[in-house]
Amino acid sequence: MNTTGIFYAPKGGSTEKIARKIHQHLPSAALKSVPEASVDDMMHYDNLILGIATIGKETWNQEIKKSGWDLVMPHIDKADFTGKKVAIFGLGDSVTYDLHFVDAVGILGQKLRERGAELVGFTDTKDYNFRESKAIEGDQFMGLPIDEDFEEEKTDERIDQWVKDLTKKMS
Template sequence: MAKIGIFYASAGGNTRQIAEALKEAFALEDEACVFMEDDFDSVEQFENFDVLFLGSSTWGQGDVHFSWVDALLEIGSENLSFEGKTMAFFGAGDSQKHGEHFCSALGKFYDIFSKRGAKIIGFSDASDYSYEASLALIDNKFCGLAIDHINEPEKTALRIENWIAQLQSECM
């Protein structure tokens, strides 16, 4: 069985909600769930897992949460390989206030990790969302799970549930 790890950053708790649902659905131990602000030490932690679920809220001009910045810079500067790793991305955004960058952090993950050989899974239908633009849009799908719990809280639970079912199928 593939060893799964969750690495995430969350400011308002929406991305944490997805991480906790993933942890429960995949029956993961606490040490497999890394909160970037408190538990992340080094990109070497990624080596412990075959499958990585990476989460971040989107900030400002489509940026990842600040606690991801150093890790992503290190990955880029050392040109690390993620060959043989399977990854899925998740995060939260605000499609009304920041509709021009809705969940673009997922697109930044996609760009970095796909260029370094990771197999990306968990693409989701973007047609049920209202937003202006997103770097997370790849071939008319989000390159992961995007939620907008601020403007569409009634859709969050079902989106998470459906995405987890999809991941369980894609990880087998």
């Protein structure tokens, strides 16, 4: 039986809110925040759903200590994700940061692919308004983009469809 872990950061904001919504669709999946859960914890699961924000208060306030994915990234560089199916969801602002929309999804996705992960959960770009993103591969995002700032009304439908597609790919 395949096991699934949902890992997200940062805690306490929109990324956690979306992780919890995804977890409602997949109640048998483990739900853990990063870095409280480590890369070693991720290795216990066949399937991973990872949540990341592109821009957060840590980006603007240099006095905030590193947290979340910033602390985990160096450990991802040393891990072997071969045999893991990984889906990524990312929070971004498609209006204010339309030149960097959900860039973190692409950065994390490339890093995981280099470490042997099979990326699943790609999303067509046609329903999104933005100019550039490091998360684009062909005509798809390397995961599920969520814009809680300007497209919150689309979030639940996007999650529903994405999770339905994921369950087929992760079984």
